[in-house]
Amino acid sequence: MSNQKLRTFVDRYLSGDQSSEVLQGIKDYYLNRSHVWVEALDHPSVFRRFKWIYLCLKHKSIDSSILDIGSWTGCIADGLCQSGFRDITCLDICPKVCEVGSTTFPHLNFVQGDIEEWESDKKFDIILACEVLEHIFDPMAALTKIRSWLTKGGLALVTVPILEKLSSDINPEHITIVTNEQLGKFGKVVRISSRTEEWYACSIRG
Ligand SMILES: C[S@@+](CC[C@H](N)C(=O)[O-])C[C@H]1O[C@@H](n2cnc3c(N)ncnc32)[C@H](O)[C@@H]1O
Numbered sequence: 001m002s003n004q005k006l007r008t009f010v011d012r013y014l015s016g017d018q019s020s021e022v023l024q025g026i027k028d029y030y031l032n033r034s035h036v037w038v039e040a041l042d043h044p045s046v047f048r049r050f051k052w053i054y055l056c057l058k059h060k061s062i063d064s065s066i067l068d069i070g071s072w073t074g075c076i077a078d079g080l081c082q083s084g085f086r087d088i089t090c091l092d093i094c095p096k097v098c099e100v101g102s103t104t105f106p107h108l109n110f111v112q113g114d115i116e117e118w119e120s121d122k123k124f125d126i127i128l129a130c131e132v133l134e135h136i137f138d139p140m141a142a143l144t145k146i147r148s149w150l151t152k153g154g155l156a157l158v159t160v161p162i163l164e165k166l167s168s169d170i171n172p173e174h175i176t177i178v179t180n181e182q183l184g185k186f187g188k189v190v191r192i193s194s195r196t197e198e199w200y201a202c203s204i205r206g
Pocket residue numbers: 030046049069070071072073076091092093094097113114115116129130131132135136
């Protein structure tokens with residue numbers, strides 16, 4: 001699906017059209033996406049997220065089970081693997097993302113699924129959901145799921161971009177604003193401090 005077509009669906013969605021044609025049209029963009037690449041861990045934006053995650057997990061056992069939701073092709077998960085973590089599942093809605101990710105990083109376990117529908121039959125010690133909640137229709141429901149999938153003492157790390165307003169002109173993939181206040185309801189909000197800050201971040205305890 002072209003970006004223009006996605007924009008049309010997202011414009012309709014942001015104007016209040018929640019017809020099944022629009023909702024499915026937006027999901028189809030991810031399901032049929034074919035232009036997929038492997039991000040470098042040292043890409044500045046990715047690396048800042050990775051550094052924050054790494055520091056938050058510094059004292060966690062390398063035997064911890066990790067679920068990375070909206071993992072893209074897995075460079076953050078692979079970075080954690082290189083830090084010693086071995087049990088990592090990457091969940092992404094896009095089949096091509098999972099295909100490229102599992103070919104590039106065969107030691108990661110890729111699962112194709114939509115966080116809004118997927119149900120886990122196990123709990124995880126660590127759950128990551130970085131830069132994904134703004135892509136879905138109901139981020140609060142996803143956060144509720146995430147919290148329920150944490151083991152006792154588990155930790156979820158969530159980041160979302162700070163946006164003043166939604167517009168398909170800014171990024172047609174962003175359909176939802178998640179605020180600092182909403183994140184605060186789910187955990188201890190850790191606003192990453194930096195002058196060029198672009199994210200809200202939150203950690204949720206299981
Ligand atoms: C902006 S990327 C974030 C990648 C990575 N987490 C990071 O922090 O660099 C968003 C990812 O979320 C995935 N995604 C979008 N909607 C999703 C959904 N409903 N369920 C699971 N993954 C989804 C996309 O395919 C994409 O890989």
